[in-house]
Amino acid sequence: MTLELTDYERSLIGGSQGDATAMAMRILVSAAELVGAGELVEIRSAHIDGCLHHGDGGVEFAERLADGGGRVAVDTTLNVGALDLLHPDKVRAGAHKTAMARRQMDAYVRMGAEPTFTCAPYQIGHLPDVGEQVAWGESNAIAFVNSVLGARTERYGDFLDACCALTGRAPLHGLHLEENRAATVVVDASHVPSELKARDVFYPVLGTWLGLEVGRDIAAIVGLPAATTRDQLKALGAAAASTGAVALFHVVGVTPEAATLDAATHGQVPGRTVALTAEMLRGSLARLSTAGQGGRVDAVAVGSPHFSIGEFEHLVRLVSGRRLAVPFYACTARGTLLALEEQGDAEVLREAGVEIIVDTCVVVTPILPASGGVLMTNSGKFAHYGPSNTGYEVLYGSLEDCVDSAVAGRALSSPEVWAW
Numbered sequence: 240m241t242l243e244l245t246d247y248e249r250s251l252i253g254g255s256q257g258d259a260t261a262m263a264m265r266i267l268v269s270a271a272e273l274v275g276a277g278e279l280v281e282i283r284s285a286h287i288d289g290c291l292h293h294g295d296g297g298v299e300f301a302e303r304l305a306d307g308g309g310r311v312a313v314d315t316t317l318n319v320g321a322l323d324l325l326h327p328d329k330v331r332a333g334a335h336k337t338a339m340a341r342r343q344m345d346a347y348v349r350m351g352a353e354p355t356f357t358c359a360p361y362q363i364g365h366l367p368d369v370g371e372q373v374a375w376g377e378s379n380a381i382a383f384v385n386s387v388l389g390a391r392t393e394r395y396g397d398f399l400d401a402c403c404a405l406t407g408r409a410p411l412h413g414l415h416l417e418e419n420r421a422a423t424v425v426v427d428a429s430h431v432p433s434e435l436k437a438r439d440v441f442y443p444v445l446g447t448w449l450g451l452e453v454g455r456d457i458a459a460i461v462g463l464p465a466a467t468t469r470d471q472l473k474a475l476g477a478a479a480a481s482t483g484a485v486a487l488f489h490v491v492g493v494t495p496e497a498a499t500l501d502a503a504t505h506g507q508v509p510g511r512t513v514a515l516t517a518e519m520l521r522g523s524l525a526r527l528s529t530a531g532q533g534g535r536v537d538a539v540a541v542g543s544p545h546f547s548i549g550e551f552e553h554l555v556r557l558v559s560g561r562r563l564a565v566p567f568y569a570c571t572a573r574g575t576l577l578a579l580e581e582q583g584d585a586e587v588l589r590e591a592g593v594e595i596i597v598d599t600c601v602v603v604t605p606i607l608p609a610s611g612g613v614l615m616t617n618s619g620k621f622a623h624y625g626p627s628n629t630g631y632e633v634l635y636g637s638l639e640d641c642v643d644s645a646v647a648g649r650a651l652s653s654p655e656v657w658a659w
Contacts, residue, residue, distance in 0.1 A: 240277045242268065248279060251406055259309030263402035270399055271410035280372050280411040284314040285404035286360050286384075288376025289397040290347055291603055292321040292340035300398050301346035304405065312407035315352040316360035318377045319545075320344040321604045324356070325573060325597050331605040344598075352404065356598035357572035359473065359545040361388065364574075369495045372415060374403035378486075379544045379620065382476030385487040387469060389495035391415050394486050414487055420496065421505035422459035422489050425512040426452075429462035431520070432659050436464055439471060440637035440656065443619025445515075446475040448523035450483025452513065459489040459503035467493050470547055477544050478619030517659040524657060527622040527635035530613045532650055537612030538631070539563075539645045540601045541638065542570030543620045548578055550638075554593070555584045557642040563592035564648040566608060567641075570600040592645075602628045615650065617641050 244252075251264040271279060289297060321340035323329045332340070348354045355363060358377050361384065367373050369389035375381050376395045384390045393413040395403060403409045413419055426449065428436065435441050449458060467490060479485035489497035497503035541554070546569050554569065569588070571579075576597050579585040585595060601607050602624050607614065614631035616622055617638045625633040636644070636652050643651045 240275050242272050242276060243278050244268070248408065257308040259304045259307030260405050262307065263304065263309065263405040266399065267402045267406055267408060267410070271412075274410055274412050276410035276412040278411050279408040280415055282313055282372045282374045282403060282407055282409050284365065284367055284371075284373045285311065285400060286316045286318060286365065286375040286377060286380050287347055287352060287400045287404055288318040288395070289401050290317050290320040290344050290356065292336065292343050295339055297397065298339050298343045298346070301343050301401070304401065305346040305349040309350045309405050311351045311404040313404060314365070315404045316355040316357070316365045317344070317347050317352050318356070318380070319358050319599045319603060320356055321599060323596055323598045325576075329594070329596060329606055330599070331609065347401070350405070355572060355574065357545050357574070358543070358600070359547070359572065362545065362547045362575065363572050372409070374400055374409040376400035378480035379473065379477035381486050382480045382488070383473055385414060386476055386489065386494055387472045391420070394484070418505075420457065420487060421507060422457045422503045423510045424453050424456050424458045425500065425504075425509045426458050426460045427462055427512060427514040428460055431462065431515055433464070435656060435659065438637065438656060439474065440617065442471040442474040443478040443617070443622070443635070444520055444524045444527065446478025447482050447527060447619050447623070448519055449475070449488065450479040450481060450485050451523070453483060453485065455484040455486075457487050457489070459491055459497060459500055459509070461491045461500060463490050463493060465492050468549075470549055473544055474619060478623070481620045481623040521657060524635070527619060528633060529626050530632035530634045530650070532634070532652055534650055535613060536565055536615045536634065536644045536648060536650050537610070538566045538568070538607055539615045539641045540568040540570070540607070540621055541617055541641060542568070542596070543600055543602060543618040545600070546571040546575065548575060551575070551579055551584060551588070553638060554642070555587050557639060558591035558593060559587055561591055561642070561646050563645040565645050567593050567645045568596055568601050568606065569593050570596045573597040607631065613650070615641050615644050
């Protein structure tokens with residue numbers, strides 16, 4: 240398919256908005272041709288995943304755009320970097336790594352992006368409307384904006400997301416198109432006990448199973464409560480995007496493109512239907528832990544994706560009046576931390592022993608104690624990436640389990656919630 244450009248888009252290639260935007264446009268056109276897009280689509284917002292330092296090449300790319308006068312053309316938020324800029328002493332990194340990581344984060348701010356540094360921009364006011372075309376990076380954010388908000392993005396990674404932000408354009412293909420957003424797999428959760436579906440601990444396990452089961456396919460889940468929260472959907476999508484390549488899922492009666500099953504499938508007969516069983520869920524639950532139950536816990540980490548205000552309020556209730564015996568890290572956006580401080584909850588958490596991390600998270604940069612050991616978490620994403628990224632074995636449990644274990648210094652769990 241031949242890519243057709245508008246006069247304005249051709250002018251961007253010609254340098255009408257400067258050298259940086261011209262370079263971004265050339266990269267974007269090449270990407271569009273590679274995926275077979277016939278045209279570009281105008282986007283309304285972007286979320287850039289390229290702030291995290293993986294090597295000096297990422298710094299050089301970002302600084303070339305910034306030094307060339309690049310400016311974002313749409314509302315743009317930034318994903319996590321490799322530093323906690325508000326608490327720089329929390330990250331163990333050498334001088335070169337620290338300097339380059341800061342330069343990479345700073346370059347995107349110079350281009351006019353908001354210094355949000357969060358993997359959950361939807362929790363701090365970046366909320367595109369249903370049907371709005373956007374270009375978002377970061378796997379959980381992509382799943383959330385497509386599924387829970389009903390906006391439209393493809394999977395944009397480093398550094399194509401930045402090119403979209405500077406040009407205000409994206410290739411019109413994939414999940415940008417209505418016909419590619421229909422569910423082809425139905426997941427029936429009707430037989431899962433209501434008591435389990437009401438618990439937060441269920442959703443990362445469901446997401447882990449979903450990613451392994453459907454891969455890149457789009458699922459319509461039936462049988463989840465109408466009261467399923469955004470935090471629960473966030474946890475589901477993050478886990479599914481970690482174990483699979485899930486960028487869009489529908490929850491019938493809950494998410495905006497799935498008022499009915501017929502709406503979610505666009506009236507088509509699904510390719511297959513899978514009824515969830517206890518064996519399926521227990522298999523995914525077991526996969527989230529690499530450490531044995533009942534042993535020592537050396538650290539606890541929560542907040543992947545970044546903790547919301549609601550999750551922090553739950554954590555405050557759990558730790559209030561208690562003292563944690565092991566390091567306990569809660570990762571969040573700097574905007575969320577500001578709200579916590581204004582309402583007095585940050586002090587309650589710190590008094591209990593919770594360390595609040597912003598701008599980054601403990602799985603992508605060295606913050607955990609270097610000694611290694613067992614890391615407990617309530618995050619399916621942390622559980623998936625923790626062993627390879629941190630060297631810690633992981634143990635998955637509910638937030639209640641995490642707090643109880645941090646107080647006791649050993650793994651405590653509630654296996655009875657899975658007795659089905």
